[in-house]
Amino acid sequence: MSVKVSTTINGDKTEFVCEADESLLDALRNRVGLTGAKEGCGTGDCGACSIMLDGRLVCSCLVLGAEAEGRRIATIEGMAHGDKLHPLQNKFIEYAALQCGICTPGFLIAARDLLERKSNPTEEEIRFGLAGNLCRCTGYDKIVRAVQAAAKEMRGA
C-alpha cells in the first residue's frame, strides 16, 4: 500500500509518496532527498536520525512516513540560515566536536532542543539530555564543551 503524504518540512509544504511500512527517515532520505538525518542503528538507540516532529525531538527511524501527514517536521537542513550557521554548528566546528560526522546532525538537533528548553544546562543535564545520541569517534567531552559554549553565546553571556 502506497500512502500520499502532505507535510511541512523546515517551513516548506512538501508532498511525498511512500510505502505504508516505510520509516519517516527513509522517506526523508530517499523520497524527499534530505539526507542529513542518518540511519545508525534503526532501533532508536543511537539518535543519528533525530528530527523534530511537531516540536518534539524524535528518532525518525521509529516514525512511519505516513504519520507525517499534516505535521511539522524540522531537520538538520533547516538549522542554518543560508550561509549563517547556528551557534551550535559554529561551536561544533570550533571545538572539533566531530570526527566522522555521522552522529553530528542528530547531536545538533537534540542539542538545540535541549537549549531551547533550558538555556543554561549543567554538564550533567547536557550529558543526560544527549544520552540518546551516540558518538563512536570523539567520546563526548568535546561535544559537551561545544554545547556549553554555544549555550553561553546564545544567552548573550
Place this chain on the structure above:
Amino acid sequence: MHYEAPDTTKAAVALLAKAKGSAYVLAGGSDLLVRMRGGYIEPDLVVDIKRIKAMREVRKSASCFTIGAAVSCAELGENAALKKAWPGVVEAANLIGSKQIQGRCTITGNLCNASPAADSVPAMVAAGAKAVIAGPKGKRTIPVGQVATAPGKTSLKKGELIEAILLPKRPPRSGDAYLRFIPRTEMDIAVVSAGVNLVLDSKCIVKDAHVALGAVAPTVVLVPDAAKAIIGTKLDGAALDKLGAACSAACRPIDDKRGTIEYRTKVAAVLAKRAAKIAYSRAGGK
C-alpha cells in the same frame, strides 16, 4: 501492510475487529517499529491512534486522572498536576529510553508491550492504576496488573485496545516512588525495579501501602506481604527489613546477561526499601 489513522476510538475498534491477518495498534511506535524493522513481525494492518483526540489528552476529574493512550511520556513529565499527584508514576515513565524515545513512547504502549522489565508498569501497579479497554462489545475497565499475562502477551482480545489509563485521586499524605537498577546511568532496561505507593495517617503511620516489583518474574508482581510489613509502622528499620524480605521472597527471576537470580532477588529488597523511604518522605512522613 495497510496504515490507518482513524479519528475515533469506535473506528479504531472496527478496523481492528474486522482485520484479516495480523493487526497492531501504533501509539508511540518505539516498540512496534523496532519489531517491524527487525523482521520479528509483519503486520497486515497498523492502526495509528494518535489522530484520536481523546487519546491525546490528560484529563483531571474529581475521581481520577485519565491519561489517553497516545499521550507521550514527555508530555506526562510536563504535566505539573500529574507530577505532583503521582511523582513515582511520572518518574518511571520518564526513565524509558532517551529524550527522543520520550517524545514518542506511551505508558499504554509500555504496558501492552508486556515486558517484565517495563519501567512504568510497577509504578502503575503500585498506584492501583486501571486500564480502560475499548472493544467490539463495548468498554471494560481492569487493573493494570491484569493486562500482561506473560512476556509479550496480554489479555486483550481481538478488536480490543486500551483507550486510557486511570490513576485514582490522591488522599492527603500520600506519596509514591519508583526505582530501577541498571548498570549505566540511562538508556537501559531494568535489571530489577520497584514501585511503592503509600498513604499515611496524621501521625505519619503508614495507613495503606502497595509494593510492586519489575523484572523479577514473567510479569510485574504486586507484593501484598511487603505492604503488610510496613502498614501500621513509621517505616522503622525493622519494618523495612521485613518489607525487603517479603520482596525477595516474591521474586521468581531468571538468570540472564543483565543479572543472576541471586542478584535480582537481593537487589529487589534493596530497591523496594529505598523506594519506600522516598515515597514516605513524599507523603510528608517524618
